[in-house]
Every structure is written in C-alpha cells, then in structure tokens.
Amino acid sequence: xAPSMTVLGYILxxxxxxxxxxxxxxxxxxxxxxxxxxxxxxxxxVGALLGAAFLDLLPHLFEQTxxxxxxxxxxxxxxxxxxxxxxxxxxxxxHHHDGEATAHPxxxxxxxxxxxxxxxxxxxxxxxxxxxxxxxxxxxxxxLGVVTSLAIIAHEIPSEIGDFLVLLHSGFNRRRALxxxxxxxxxSVAGALLAYFAxxxxxxxxxxxxxxxxxxxxxxAVADLIPxxxxxxxxxxxxxxxxxxxxxxxxxxxIHASMHPE
Numbered sequence: 001x002a003p004s005m006t007v008l009g010y011i012l013x014x015x016x017x018x019x020x021x022x023x024x025x026x027x028x029x030x031x032x033x034x035x036x037x038x039x040x041x042x043x044x045x046v047g048a049l050l051g052a053a054f055l056d057l058l059p060h061l062f063e064q065t066x067x068x069x070x071x072x073x074x075x076x077x078x079x080x081x082x083x084x085x086x087x088x089x090x091x092x093x094x095h096h097h098d099g100e101a102t103a104h105p106x107x108x109x110x111x112x113x114x115x116x117x118x119x120x121x122x123x124x125x126x127x128x129x130x131x132x133x134x135x136x137x138x139x140x141x142x143x144l145g146v147v148t149s150l151a152i153i154a155h156e157i158p159s160e161i162g163d164f165l166v167l168l169h170s171g172f173n174r175r176r177a178l179x180x181x182x183x184x185x186x187x188s189v190a191g192a193l194l195a196y197f198a199x200x201x202x203x204x205x206x207x208x209x210x211x212x213x214x215x216x217x218x219x220x221a222v223a224d225l226i227p228x229x230x231x232x233x234x235x236x237x238x239x240x241x242x243x244x245x246x247x248x249x250x251x252x253x254x255i256h257a258s259m260h261p262e
Contacts, residue, residue, distance in 0.1 A: 011138045011192045014149040015131050019185035022153055026160035027178055030168060039232065042169045042225055043241040047248020048162030049221040055249070056155065056256050057214045065207050074208045078215025082118050083223070089114045115224035116170030119163050120180050122216020124187040129210045130156070131191025132202055139199065154258075158251040166220065169228075 033041060065071050130152050138145030160181065167177035194202045229241050 007138055007142070008196055010142065010145060011135045011196060012189060014134050014138070014145065015188040015192045018130075018134075018149055018153040018156065019127070019182070019188055022156040022160045023178070023181055023185055025157050026164045026181070027174075029161050030164040030177070031174055033165075033168075038165060038168050039228075040237065040240050041165050041244060043229060043244035044248040044251075045162035045165040045169075046221045046225045046229070047245040047250075048158045048252060049166075049217040049225075049248075050245075051249035051252030052155070052159050053214050053217040053221075055252055057210060057217075061207055061210060061214070071207055071211050074211035075215045075218070078212040079219050081212075082122075082216055082219040085118060085121070086114050086223070089117065114170065115220050116167040116172050116177075116180075118216055118220050118224070119166050119170075120184050122213050122220065123159075123163055123181075124184040125209055125216070126159075126213035127185055127187040128191035129206055129213065131188035131193075132195040132206055134188070135192040135195035136199060136203065139196070154255050155252075158248070158255065162248060166225065169225075 061071050062068050134145065134149050134152060137148035163184075164177055164181060167180065168174065172180070191202070232238070232241070
C-alpha cells in the first residue's frame, strides 16, 4: 500500500505543479500584454491551437489508433457539438446584444465569451487526458513518469498562452481568465485520479476524449478567431497576423521537435 500511495503522491504533485507552472508562465506573458495588443496576439493563439491540433494531437491519435475512421468521426462529432454549443450561446445573448455587431462597423467586438467558454470546455478534456497519460507513465515506471510530465508541461506552455489570449479576446477580464484556466487545468488531477484507480477503463476511451479536445482547438481557431482576424484588413495588421500565426505554429513545432528528436 505504501509504494502505491507514494506513486499516487508523485502523480498528483506532477499534475498540480504542471498546471501551476504552465499557468504562471502563460499569465506572466498575458498580464504584461497591453489591451490594444490582444487582437493582434490572438493570431498567436490561432497558430498555437492549429499547431497543437495538426502537428501534435492528430499525428499522435492516428499513429496510436487501430481505427482511424472512428477517431475522424469523433473529431467531426466534436466540431458539430461545438457548433451547437455556440448557437445556444448566441441565442442566449440575442435579446441583450442584438445589433451590437453592426452598430459600429469595422470595430472589433468581443464575442461575449463564446469562444472563451468553448476553449475552457475543450481544454478541460485535453487536460483530463494529460492527467491520464501522466498517471499511466508513473504506474509503468517512476522515471518515465517524470520525463512524461516534463514533456507535457513543455507542450502546455504555448497552448496555455494561446488559451489565455483567447479568453481575454472573448471578453474575460484577466482575473476571470486566470481562474477558469486554473479550473480547466485541474481536470488533469481528475484524469490522473480516475486513471490511477481505473486505468484500463479510462484508457479505453482516451483516444475519443483526445479527439474531442482536438475538435475544440480546430473549431475555435477556424470558426471563431480567424473570421475576427479578417475584419482587420490593413496591410500592416495582416502582415502581423501572418507573423504571429507562424510564431504560434513554430512554438508548438519547436517544443514537439525537441521532445521527439528522431
């Protein structure tokens, strides 16, 4: 029993430290950003989200699964679910904000939290799977658990910065964005605990859970953030958008390449 409780302690400590460290770095970057720079830096969030989805999660999913069609179907289902979620949020705000978007044409308005809430939901699923992966690694071997935890933390930092910027752009204030990023980060603890006590049952659904998280990243980037970037058509702003999207993708690629040198 003692060794098992020691392993559980390592698992929980890794999840908590990983969440706090990645969140602290993301908050440090986001809190130093002036409000007028947030719309431009949302381009970095687009790059980080798409980079994480297409360079990291999707290759991992399709390499590990024996049924690529099932994974693709869950990603499609996730995109459709997020579409319905956004519609419900739009209907909720319709009577309070009708006409706001057209009242000041050409001006960037936040989306009353829609993309922010979808990021919170999707990131919670992603962090849940991270917790399962960390627990699985520690249960296999202590050293493997430490290496896996460090790799996940490194991957999470640019993603957390992107998520934080999306929440700010979506209308969350900095304290609220920090709180909800922390809450979604705690999903890793829930995933780790479930994996520790019921590893086989949880691991069986891990690809589908990760596919749903991937769908949230793709949907928010393509359906919510990129259309907002198109509203800013000046040449200088367009060039900045392209540069920051590339930086977001590059940050994910760089960390992924450093963790997988082969």
